[in-house]
Amino acid sequence: MSPRNGKGRGAGWPSGGADSRPRSHPRSHPRSSLGSRLFLAVLWLLFGLPLPVLALWAAAPGWAWPDLWPAVLGGRTTAFVLANRQSIAGALTSSTLYSLAVVGVTLCVCLAPARLLAFGRFRGRGALEGLLLAPALLPAMGFALGLYGTLVRLGLADTPAGVVLVLSVVSYPYMLRALASGFETVGPDYGHCAANLGAGPLLRLLAVELPLLLPAAVAGGSVVFLVAFSDYFLVQLVGGGGVPSFTGYLFPVLQSPDRALAAMLSLVFLVVPVALFVLVEGLVLAVYRRRGM
Amino acid sequence: MQPPIRHSDRAPSPRAPDRSHASARRMAALCPLLVLLVPFLAGVALTAAQSLGWLLPIAYLPEQVAQGLSAPDRWAGWRQLAQPHMAGSLLLGLRVAGVSALLSVAGGALLAYGVWRLPARMQLAALVFRVPLVLPHIVVAFLVIVFWSRSGLVSAALYQAGIISGQAQFPALLWSGDGMGMVMAYTYKELPFVMLLAVASLRRLDPRLVETARMLGAGRWAVLRDVVVPHLVPVLHASFLILFLYAFGAVEIPLLLGESTPAMPGVAAYDLYFLRSLEDRPAAAALLTLLLLCCTGFVAAYVRLVAGLRGRERQL
Numbered sequence: 001m002s003p004r005n006g007k008g009r010g011a012g013w014p015s016g017g018a019d020s021r022p023r024s025h026p027r028s029h030p031r032s033s034l035g036s037r038l039f040l041a042v043l044w045l046l047f048g049l050p051l052p053v054l055a056l057w058a059a060a061p062g063w064a065w066p067d068l069w070p071a072v073l074g075g076r077t078t079a080f081v082l083a084n085r086q087s088i089a090g091a092l093t094s095s096t097l098y099s100l101a102v103v104g105v106t107l108c109v110c111l112a113p114a115r116l117l118a119f120g121r122f123r124g125r126g127a128l129e130g131l132l133l134a135p136a137l138l139p140a141m142g143f144a145l146g147l148y149g150t151l152v153r154l155g156l157a158d159t160p161a162g163v164v165l166v167l168s169v170v171s172y173p174y175m176l177r178a179l180a181s182g183f184e185t186v187g188p189d190y191g192h193c194a195a196n197l198g199a200g201p202l203l204r205l206l207a208v209e210l211p212l213l214l215p216a217a218v219a220g221g222s223v224v225f226l227v228a229f230s231d232y233f234l235v236q237l238v239g240g241g242g243v244p245s246f247t248g249y250l251f252p253v254l255q256s257p258d259r260a261l262a263a264m265l266s267l268v269f270l271v272v273p274v275a276l277f278v279l280v281e282g283l284v285l286a287v288y289r290r291r292g293m
Numbered sequence: 294m295q296p297p298i299r300h301s302d303r304a305p306s307p308r309a310p311d312r313s314h315a316s317a318r319r320m321a322a323l324c325p326l327l328v329l330l331v332p333f334l335a336g337v338a339l340t341a342a343q344s345l346g347w348l349l350p351i352a353y354l355p356e357q358v359a360q361g362l363s364a365p366d367r368w369a370g371w372r373q374l375a376q377p378h379m380a381g382s383l384l385l386g387l388r389v390a391g392v393s394a395l396l397s398v399a400g401g402a403l404l405a406y407g408v409w410r411l412p413a414r415m416q417l418a419a420l421v422f423r424v425p426l427v428l429p430h431i432v433v434a435f436l437v438i439v440f441w442s443r444s445g446l447v448s449a450a451l452y453q454a455g456i457i458s459g460q461a462q463f464p465a466l467l468w469s470g471d472g473m474g475m476v477m478a479y480t481y482k483e484l485p486f487v488m489l490l491a492v493a494s495l496r497r498l499d500p501r502l503v504e505t506a507r508m509l510g511a512g513r514w515a516v517l518r519d520v521v522v523p524h525l526v527p528v529l530h531a532s533f534l535i536l537f538l539y540a541f542g543a544v545e546i547p548l549l550l551g552e553s554t555p556a557m558p559g560v561a562a563y564d565l566y567f568l569r570s571l572e573d574r575p576a577a578a579a580l581l582t583l584l585l586l587c588c589t590g591f592v593a594a595y596v597r598l599v600a601g602l603r604g605r606e607r608q609l
Contacts, residue, residue: 036415039407047485048421050428050436053446057439065444065460066452109325116322122315130592132326135333137535137592139542141559142585143336145566146343146578149350150335169329169336176326230429232545247429254435254549263439266432273427 057263077264087249088268094244096272098163098235099228103221105168106175110220111205114176115191118183136173143169144234151238158242166238171227175220182216183209211291218284222277229273246272337585344370344579351571370575374583381555383587389472389557390540393479398533400480401487406521408488409495426485433482434549437474441466467550474550475557479540487532494528495521530599538588558584 057063058077060070081088117129135143144166148157156162190212194204210217232247239245246269254262342348345367353362408419425433440446448463457463467474498521506516522529540546547557556564562584565577 033412036411039411040415040418043404043408043419044421046422047424051424053439054436066449068446068449068453106329109328112322112324113326116319120319120322122319132330135329137538138337138588139538139559139581139584141542141544141562142340142581143333145336145562145581146338146340147332147336149348150339152350165329165332169333172326172329226427230431232429232431233548247431251431251548254431259435259439262435266428266435269429269432270427277427 051267054263054267057260058267061260063260077260080261081264081268087244088246088265091244091246091249092268092272094160095229095246096276098160098167098243098245099225101160101164102167102171102228103175103224105164106172106224107179107217107221109168110172110176110179111209114179115183115209117176117180119188132176133173135169136171140170140234144237148237157238158240160239160243162238163235163243163245166234167228167231170231170234171224174223174227175217178216178220178223179213182213182220185216186212214284214287218280222280225276226273340578340585341582342578344575344582346370346575349574351574365572365575370577370579373573373576374579378554379561379580382558382561383583385472385555386541386558389475389479390537393476393483393540394533394536396476396480397483397487397536398529401484401532402491402522402525402529403517404484405488405491405495405525406517408492409498422485422488424485425482426489428482430478430482430543430545431549434474434478434546437478437481437550438467441474441477443467468552470552470555472551472557475540475546478546478550479536482546483532483536483540486536487529490528490532491525494525498524530595534592534595538591541591542584542588 056070059073059075061074061076062072063070113132117125117132147166151157151162151166156165186209190208191204194208199208230247232245232251235243235245236248236251239248241248250262250265250269253265256262339348346365346369357363404422408416408422411419428436438445442448443460443463443465448457448460451457451463452459466477502520503516506520511519542559544557544559544563547560548563551557551560553560553564558580562577562580565573565580
């Protein structure tokens with residue numbers, strides 16, 4: 001799909017781009033605005049199209065092949081969502097809460113190791129980093145099915161705690177990487193200054209490092225949240241229906257032939273991550289503005 | 294905690310105790326992660342043990358053994374894997390993961406280059422590429438069905454254009470045994486991931502390098518090949534490896550877009566574990582252990598391959 005787009009763009013370039021280039025400043029981007037617009041249109045067609053199509057499907061339960069535009073619009077899926085609002089809201093809330101808990105757990109657990117990975121120079125560092133990142137690279141099923149019996153014996157199966165534990169295991173490497181590169185960007189000097197001025201490890205972490213690491217923590221936290229919130233298999237396995245999740249609610253509908261309802265619920269799914277990201281971006285901006293950074 | 298002081302070789306006396314102190318501090322820094330690392334390693338170890346018939350959730354009682362029912366021997370689970378459909382499933386996994394990771398990396402690099410070259414005022418509008426990052430895998434699989442199935446939108450568009458005269462004339466892209474639907478879903482989901490990393494990396498590339506290459510007479514493809522791609526290579530290698538490993542072992546997209554024979558390796562293990570008799574549990578565990586070993590092997594081989602390529606470049 002994409003290589004063809006690349007070629008299409010290349011073919012579109014020369015005619016529009018040739019005459020404007022000599023006039024442009026050497027450091028400005030040389031591509032003509034026609035080529036840029038074409039490229040942007042391809043980008044929107046490729047990545048922006050799914051959302052309107054989902055919305056159209058949700059609004060047109062009777063849309064049938066070969067109509068390119070639905071013959072009639074109807075409110076059946078909206079009525080379904082309204083009628084089942086309690087179970088939908090329950091599933092969304094549960095998913096949001098356990099995903100936020102996963103973000104919290106991974107943030108707490110990764111801070112000290114991230115500092116070590118960023119500043120520590122010692123033998124076996126590469127091997128250690130590989131080991132620490134392994135849970136995100138290796139198939140999650142490989143450890144989850146082995147651990148499942150133990151979780152049952154420990155009483156963690158079918159509980160939110162078990163779900164948070166397993167999701168934290170597969171998602172902490174993203175937090176670790178983000179925080180480690182955050183520490184690398186900030187550098188060790190702020191921490192050293194605070195230590196020289198007599199701050200203990202905890203004060204140094206809370207008052208100096210954590211505020212500086214905010215962008216890295218937000219980036220890592222967003223990925224961790226998305227991984228946890230989008231996960232279907234692990235939540236079903238460990239939550240076993242005892243922990244409601246929106247993906248668990250959505251999956252059987254996606255498998256059913258009811259495309260309109262599947263489209264509607266997919267859109268409902270997106271509400272939480274999108275709202276949360278807008279909120280977090282706003283909060284980070286507000287915090288930095290207040291601190292004058 | 295004090296700033297790390299690097300001891301030179303000239304001060305030998307405090308060195309040995311201090312080094313053990315530093316490594317103790319290192320261990321202390323890693324302690325919180327043990328909460329998550331121990332369950333992971335325990336899970337992997339338990340899966341491997343269960344593949345050999347140890348620590349299974351079921352056991353044979355003495356009276357069952359007296360009736361002639363007996364536990365299979367140690368390697369029964371592994372022997373059960375030596376079947377042609379298992380090889381087919383691993384090959385399908387390799388092909389789907391390899392093709393989708395390759396397409397995502399190649400397409401993502403090209404599109405990222407395009408985004409990077411957009412004028413500043415268009416950068417905001419280009420953020421649309423992040424949409425699939427928010428879509429969960431199962432919804433991306435659903436989108437592939439909506440667009441590319443025989444009753445999908447592409448088929449409807451071709452019908453309206455008069456190119457096909459019925460659903461049956463539209464090629465069976467999904468569920469046709471070659472994993473095409475899964476490749477499309479993975480590629481679509483992972484393109485923005487590569488683009489995100491590649492655009493971030495390109496922001497550290499001086500645009501004057503591209504201008505200079507153009508002024509010195511390099512064509513568009515030469516610029517891409519000799520300036521942009523070499524700059525992106527580390528990012529592209531890392532993302533290829535991540536995407537390949539994920540697609541090789543994941544189950545969510547194959548549960549919607551895959552078939553039962555040949556099944557993706559993850560789904561084959563899932564079926565053995567949940568849909569068959571309890572006696573197949575060792576085989577399921579053996580298959581999962583095999584997948585873990587394969588993935589570890591891929592990482593080792595890939596890292597060595599990349600290091601070899603780099604070494605050769607340095608020689609040139």
